[in-house]
Amino acid sequence: MSHTIFNLRKSEDVAAKHGFGEQQEARFSGADLDAESTGVGLIRVKPGQRQPFAHRHDKAEEIYVVLSGSGKIRVDDEVHEIGEMDAIRLAPWVVRSMAAGDEGMEVLVFGPRHDSDGETMRNDFDDWGD
Numbered sequence: 001m002s003h004t005i006f007n008l009r010k011s012e013d014v015a016a017k018h019g020f021g022e023q024q025e026a027r028f029s030g031a032d033l034d035a036e037s038t039g040v041g042l043i044r045v046k047p048g049q050r051q052p053f054a055h056r057h058d059k060a061e062e063i064y065v066v067l068s069g070s071g072k073i074r075v076d077d078e079v080h081e082i083g084e085m086d087a088i089r090l091a092p093w094v095v096r097s098m099a100a101g102d103e104g105m106e107v108l109v110f111g112p113r114h115d116s117d118g119e120t121m122r123n124d125f126d127d128w129g130d
Helices: none
Strands: 024-028 038-045 053-057 062-075 078-083 087-090 096-112 118-122
Touching: none
Parallel strands: none
Antiparallel strands: 024 038, 038 096, 053 096, 053 118, 062 078, 062 087, 062 096
């Protein structure tokens, strides 16, 4: 097939499926789009919440684009304020996690898809610059 059109909000919310629905929604649509090598996700961090875990990759560089709302992103030991239409490029090996402001934050994530490439870790950072 030469193309696929799919509404990202119709992908399964895997955050709710895995017990993280109070903090965020996470919809990964690569398979729904029949993508062979590109990953795409729609993340909604709920108002005043942090993502339940941090993660990094071995190979996949990712780009995050804030579609709406605002908050913070933690990249290794640095915390950055982010808002609507900010784009953040993340090298594979950096640990990343997000926290939403009072209105929540919706983020589009995309990059190459590599099987078994992600590593999750506890999101127990104490210093978010609050």
